[in-house]
Amino acid sequence: MDMLPLPAIDFSSPDEPALRPPARQRFAPRLVPATSGELVSIQDGRQLHLRSIRPSDIDALRRCFLRLSPEDVRRRFLHAMSELPTPMAQRLCQIAPVIETALVLVDETVVPGEIRGVGRLYVDEAADSAEFSVLVEKDWTRLGLGALLMRRLVDDCRRRGLAEIWGYVLLENRSMLDLCKALGFVRRRMENEPGVAQIVLRLT
Numbered sequence: 219m220d221m222l223p224l225p226a227i228d229f230s231s232p233d234e235p236a237l238r239p240p241a242r243q244r245f246a247p248r249l250v251p252a253t254s255g256e257l258v259s260i261q262d263g264r265q266l267h268l269r270s271i272r273p274s275d276i277d278a279l280r281r282c283f284l285r286l287s288p289e290d291v292r293r294r295f296l297h298a299m300s301e302l303p304t305p306m307a308q309r310l311c312q313i314a315p316v317i318e319t320a321l322v323l324v325d326e327t328v329v330p331g332e333i334r335g336v337g338r339l340y341v342d343e344a345a346d347s348a349e350f351s352v353l354v355e356k357d358w359t360r361l362g363l364g365a366l367l368m369r370r371l372v373d374d375c376r377r378r379g380l381a382e383i384w385g386y387v388l389l390e391n392r393s394m395l396d397l398c399k400a401l402g403f404v405r406r407r408m409e410n411e412p413g414v415a416q417i418v419l420r421l422t
């Protein structure tokens with residue numbers, strides 16, 4: 219069951235300066251509505267489906283984790299993990315839509331379908347903000363999918379009326395810092411966390 223409607227992407231919206239198109243817009247994935255979420259057409263000809271995560275995605279999420287490099291795991295979770303335990307995978311697939319969003323990019327050209335990317339939000343209602351995380355499998359990077367997921371997460375925060383979206387990013391994670399900078403995020407100082415940046419986009 220899809221928990222949240224996914225609005226159409228609009229790179230040209232004049233009232234959303236933080237979403238101005240990066241230089242790579244010419245390569246931006248194209249999206250059209252499909253029976254299973256939205257069909258994402260990538261510049262190299264491959265296609266994925268963008269939709270909300272489902273409880274039935276547990277096995278696909280665990281397989282996706284096993285394809286990640288230790289470096290990608292550390293960059294996503296900020297610590298090492300050798301596997302995604304089933305209880306954690308269950309928890310990650312069974313979201314509470316009031317305070318969570320989880321979008322997946324699913325490759326349906328293989329059987330069973332494989333998750334190639336995940337974008338996630340945890341809302342802190344008291345702080346009027348949401349923490350994001352994003353992940354794209356190595357073979358699918360540098361095609362605009364990370365940016366696509368981030369834009370959708372920012373859109374979702376705006377839809378929720380939140381004041382801010384933020385996330386922790388390792389300072390060594392140049393690609394993510396570059397990606398977020400292109401989307402208008404700025405760095406917030408973190409005195410007690412050497413090696414980690416908190417990056418923030420104000421929405422109000």
Ligand SMILES: CC(C)(COP(=O)(O)OP(=O)(O)OC[C@H]1O[C@@H](n2cnc3c(N)ncnc32)[C@H](O)[C@@H]1OP(=O)(O)O)[C@@H](O)C(=O)NCCC(=O)NCCS
Nearest residue numbers: 242293351352353354359360361362363364365393396397
């Ligand atoms: C960071 C990550 C999400 C980027 O995903 P992606 O699909 O490659 O992102 P995009 O294709 O939209 O790239 C956007 C921009 O990011 C930067 N970028 C992405 N990969 C890069 C790389 N390997 N080297 C340098 N810059 C890179 C570039 O500015 C890129 O634009 P460009 O391709 O025009 O140069 C992906 O590499 C990943 O999942 N990493 C592991 C998990 C992680 O780091 N998560 C972030 C913390 S939550």
